Amino acid sequence: MDMILAAFQEVLSPIPLIMNLIGVMIGMIIGALPGLGSVVAISICLPFTFGMQPLQAMALLLGVYCGSNCGGSIAAVLINTPGTPQAAATSIDGYPMARMGKGGEAIGWALASSIFGGLFSCIVLVFAAPTVASFALRFGPLETFGLILMGLTCISSVSGKNQLKGLIAGVLGLLLACVGMSPFTPDARFTFGLYALDGGMDTVAIIVGVFAISEVIDRSERIFHEKQGTVLNVKNLCMPALSQYKGRIWNLVKSSIIGTIVGILPGTGATTAAFVAYGEAQRSSPRRDKFGTGEPDSIIAAESANNAVTGGALVPSLALGIPGDPVTAIMLATFILHGITPRVRLMVDNPSVVYGIFVALAVANVLMWPCCSVTTRIFNYLLKTPEPILMGLIAVLCVLGSYGARGNVNDVAVTVGAGIFAYLLRKCGFPMPPVVIGLVLGQQFEMSIGQMILYKGDMPWLEYILNSPIATCLLLVTVFIILVPIVRRALSARKEEKAAS
Numbered sequence: 001m002d003m004i005l006a007a008f009q010e011v012l013s014p015i016p017l018i019m020n021l022i023g024v025m026i027g028m029i030i031g032a033l034p035g036l037g038s039v040v041a042i043s044i045c046l047p048f049t050f051g052m053q054p055l056q057a058m059a060l061l062l063g064v065y066c067g068s069n070c071g072g073s074i075a076a077v078l079i080n081t082p083g084t085p086q087a088a089a090t091s092i093d094g095y096p097m098a099r100m101g102k103g104g105e106a107i108g109w110a111l112a113s114s115i116f117g118g119l120f121s122c123i124v125l126v127f128a129a130p131t132v133a134s135f136a137l138r139f140g141p142l143e144t145f146g147l148i149l150m151g152l153t154c155i156s157s158v159s160g161k162n163q164l165k166g167l168i169a170g171v172l173g174l175l176l177a178c179v180g181m182s183p184f185t186p187d188a189r190f191t192f193g194l195y196a197l198d199g200g201m202d203t204v205a206i207i208v209g210v211f212a213i214s215e216v217i218d219r220s221e222r223i224f225h226e227k228q229g230t231v232l233n234v235k236n237l238c239m240p241a242l243s244q245y246k247g248r249i250w251n252l253v254k255s256s257i258i259g260t261i262v263g264i265l266p267g268t269g270a271t272t273a274a275f276v277a278y279g280e281a282q283r284s285s286p287r288r289d290k291f292g293t294g295e296p297d298s299i300i301a302a303e304s305a306n307n308a309v310t311g312g313a314l315v316p317s318l319a320l321g322i323p324g325d326p327v328t329a330i331m332l333a334t335f336i337l338h339g340i341t342p343r344v345r346l347m348v349d350n351p352s353v354v355y356g357i358f359v360a361l362a363v364a365n366v367l368m369w370p371c372c373s374v375t376t377r378i379f380n381y382l383l384k385t386p387e388p389i390l391m392g393l394i395a396v397l398c399v400l401g402s403y404g405a406r407g408n409v410n411d412v413a414v415t416v417g418a419g420i421f422a423y424l425l426r427k428c429g430f431p432m433p434p435v436v437i438g439l440v441l442g443q444q445f446e447m448s449i450g451q452m453i454l455y456k457g458d459m460p461w462l463e464y465i466l467n468s469p470i471a472t473c474l475l476l477v478t479v480f481i482i483l484v485p486i487v488r489r490a491l492s493a494r495k496e497e498k499a500a501s
Contacts, residue, residue: 006355017059020060020063021371024367025067026044026045026064027064027067028070028071029375030068031069032075042061049061054339055356055357058360062310062361062364065331066310069086070114070368072084073094073299074107076088078107080211081211085271085440086270086306088274088433089302089433091211092302092433093294093295094110096293096294097299106299107376108238109299109300110299111368111372112240113252113301114303114304114307115366116304117307118308118365119365120253121259121260121308121309121311124311125312125314125358139470140468141449141451141455142448144265146470147474149474150276152170152437153279153478167434168430169425170438172435173435173436173440175190176442177438178446180198183446183447183450184450196410196413197410200443201414202414205412207439208398210419210422210432211432211436213398213415216394216419217419223388240296252300254281255280255305258305258308259305259309259312260311261312264313270309274301274302274305275441307365314331
């Protein structure tokens with residue numbers, strides 16, 4: 001306890017606190033810009049940490065990490081343009097709320113859920129880092145396959161009434177994830193002879209195209225036919241009252257647990273956590289029928305999960321030196337540059353630094369409240385711009401964001417092409433979220449399948465699966481998630497037949 005109090009005193013001293021605040025604000029703004037996100041935000045701020053004290057550098061980068069995770073939800077809600085890939089799940093219900101004039105409430109739900117998820121993962125980080133890190137080492141290819149397969153089941157959840165079109169869209173996303181060189185053979189797939197596609201298509205570029213560019217084209221078409229566009233009536237940030245959490249607390253806690261666990265697993269990340277939590281919330285929520293029309297339960301699940309990843313991803317990074325996601329891979333390099341070597345004995349050898357990191361992460365989550373309020377006001381003024389100018393500005397930001405993510409001009413073509421294709425799919429009634437789910441989880445899914453085949457050897461598949469209790473449980477949960485809607489529809493149809501007779 002004395003160590004934690006000392007860490008609070010150090011983090012709340014002027015310079016680390018200012019660094020934390022600046023980091024959150026920078027992360028919030030960059031996260032809200034389409035196509036950029038956490039990796040870009042961290043990379044921009046990384047050079048400025050040279051010459052800083054270790055705790056000051058960590059306070060800045062942790063602030064950027066938390067702020068960018070939350071900032072992506074602002075653009076997702078207000079203009080249906082996820083600022084970060086993990087905010088794609090938030091836009092499914094956040095944007096419909098904004099269309100109903102409840103944009104401020106949607107951002108309030110997102111912010112409150114992000115803060116809770118972040119603080120929840122901080123608590124896990126403080127009390128369970130070594131234990132949980134050792135548990136994460138038990139996740140091999142089979143366990144990862146089971147987790148991702150469970151995440152893919154939410155394709156059905158976000159497909160609405162047309163399950164067939166949702167399934168086709170999900171398969172399309174999986175195929176997009178396979179574009180480029182095979183990870184196991186020297187073969188190029190679905191490149192059509194284009195050398196530029198050998199390295200695959202960037203996830204950020206496709207997400208920006210599918211959500212943002214297609215939305216710009218759709219709204220531009222409406223402006224052309226209606227001669228005037230409708231600007232969203234966005235009010236200031238409106239935090240939900242405690243009474244509004246009635247019946248939603250378990251969803252908040254459960255999604256935070258999912259986000260923390262997914263964050264702990266190396267190589268997964270916030271986007272996977274958001275969609276896994278979304279699918280589970282859609283399955284278990286008493287308001288599941290309202291998902292996709294502006295239901296806060298959806299926002300709670302996605303945002304609490306993707307921000308809980310921040311603390312979870314630091315567990316393997318600090319305890320084992322294994323990055324939990326691409327962002328913590330960059331932060332791991334920063335630790336080493338500042339003389340901090342992550343390993344099992346880190347908490348014994350450098351407890352003041354470790355507890356300082358824990359406290360800086362918690363403080364960054366609290367600072368998201370005022371920073372989000374400021375960023376929302378900026379977007380509020382932006383949305384008062386005439387819609388034709390606003391659509392043009394969004395298109396420019398999308399192009400710049402898709403290029404800035406990797407500095408590759410080919411990504412601009414991918415963004416525009418994905419946007420046009422997504423617009424045509426929308427016109428044909430295909431839902432867009434399954435495309436993104438298949439794309440985001442597809443590469444990890446393929447990798448886990450290939451690794452399973454290598455690890456299994458000559459062992460029968462059933463024996464191989466049953467040898468892993470974790471994988472067996474995950475696969476059983478997946479089967480349960482698939483069967484529940486089918487059984488529910490069958491029982492509902494039987495009741496209707498009895499009522500009719």
